[in-house]
Amino acid sequence: MYFYLISLFTVFFFLLLVAADYYVDNPGAGIVWQFDKSYNVTWLDRSKNENTVDVRLVYGPADSLILFRTLCSKISPSAKFCSYTVPKDIPSGIDYAIIVGGVPANYGYSSYFTIISDGPLPENNGCPKMGGKNCSESLPCCSSSGFCGSSEAHCNAGCDPKHSFNGKCEVPGKSLSSSEQTAPTNLPKSNQSKCGEIYCGAENPCCSEFNYCGSTSDYCGSSCQPGKSFNGICAVGGKSTTTSTQLLTQKYSTTSASPAKTTTLSSILSTTKPTSSSKAKTTQTISLCGKTLCSKAKPCCDKNNKCGSTSKYCKKGCQPAKSFQGKCKL
Structure with a gap:
């Protein structure tokens, strides 16, 4: 599998090399970076139209x-060249690569290389939905659905210790007993779209209006694209930066004898007790789809920020954070 991955990326890299403005010659195939050591990323500059570039560390399959x-x-x-010291919070992995460039059309790509940090190298290509790497210290648990996270939903029943940080399924600062284990409820979205040429990850979750991933208010502010952001959330440090003028709130009343569930843009469910009777209200905060709010008649917000009710709107490219009741469903 690893040989196939390397071969695929080599072909992908060769096809890009002809048009690329930058040729990344270090790190190359077979190179290993180790925790707490410094390395230089080097490249040949063939650009004639860029004044500045970013040097990005990416991981995962070549097409995603x-x-x-x-x-x-x-x-x-x-x-x-760009110098970098490998920190502790980078999980060990075999499918890291470097991108050099200002805009996607000019990107230069390195070959795949390996990083060995404080945790062990992944087995069987790591936590399944995290690009072949082990979970990091900040998102330590590999859930039953193959995503890294730090919540009880990730670290409880079904968590895979082989792909979790330091081989442990533990919520940071807490050891779980078997009686506390429950089924996952707040796992990341699986229908996240690309932000430019790559997918935004947990470290740089927000996709800006210019299709770049980042973690500051410049990326997570009013022009952030939730459909292309990690978990469908435009937030800095877990707190949404979207203003009240850019959000509309819809309240849906449901009758239930059980505690009510409140859903927000973060898609994390929390349980509260009804205050007066068996009737409780479920409140959901959603973003505008373009200049309108999607309705029950046209529930799905497509990638072009238009509401509709056909598979064209509700399937590939649909943005749940801007869709009626937060769902891309016909």
């Missing part, structure tokens, strides 16, 4: 690379 971290930002392409 995920941004892990920007190593150097807005540096001169003629510098031809």
